[in-house]
Amino acid sequence: MDMIKFKINGLHFSVGCEVSSDVTLLDYLRNYLQLRGTKYMCREGGCGACIVSVHQPAGTSYAVNSCLMLVTSCHGLEITTIEGLGNRLLQKTLADENGTQCGYCTPAWVMSMYSLLQGNPNISMLNVEKSLSSNICRCTGYRPILQAFKKFASDAPRQITLPDIENLKLCNKTEETCDKSNCEDSEWCFVDLPADK
Template sequence: MSQVTMTVNGKTATGDVEGRTLLVHFLRDELQLTGTHVGCDTSQCGACVVHVDGKAVKSCTMLAAEADGASVETIEAQAADDGTLNVVQQAFQDHHGLQCGFCTPGMVMSATALLKENPKPTEAEIRHYLEGNICRCTGYHNIVKSIMAASGQDVDSIAAEVAAQ
């Protein structure tokens, strides 16, 4: 066992972990931050995406010990303290970017990272960025639309293009 200390959602978190403990399990099991989902445990689905030192990371691919000293942000930190959704979360709600909700935390965290890197991504850039996130319900159309809306872009043309096909 070794002790890890990291800043999680702005607060210091310390815990004892085995060398093989994945960051996702430390967040969920030790810190009770269950918004980060475990979908595949093989880095395929993206349900476990968190931000580590500002970068989107699949937390099932990172050992908790590797995050020692890092700043980690989970889906729980996205809304304001009063529960007000951030712009990405609100866009997902407004544009029906979720159905069952299982992939949503990872999608929101990935979308937030994308918009930080590229504030006005094209539809193709969004689809490319989300290749590591799997949604089995939505078909991605409304997820893409939500991210474009969160970036302040007009999404009416997206609906029109799909309706015309």
């Protein structure tokens, strides 16, 4: 194969011997295409700042850490970055819920949620919470981000108010500290304790 062919934001691209085989998708996006909305921080797949959405020809969509994916492994893929995201509803909802502060991690949060919805539009609030655990935010905190994105869940109530982090979370079944494992989608273990406990 002489050329690796793929799409980014609906446009056709191909790379060959002019691009080194160790160039990551992140570096290709930022340095070759000047798409700087995809950020970098750790370059080890630990922070989630570089997440983009990938769609395979078979119909599967998922989020990937573009710092871990070589551009030469993108053959046949359709890649969407924050610049190519036509759906502004995710960004507006996140901003309306005060889910951004410095904004550095915001594109990746949006792309993670977009990928999640592309893969399964009927997600539950528990799915949202579990699926976004790979993203790190160092200044806003997770409550407003989760509050914003849980609005897109199929089981979301009209108004979502998450409890304060200071409140102890107990499992409704066991009355012990909730670790959110072995939960059904309909089970929420947030319980506010009386002040005397």
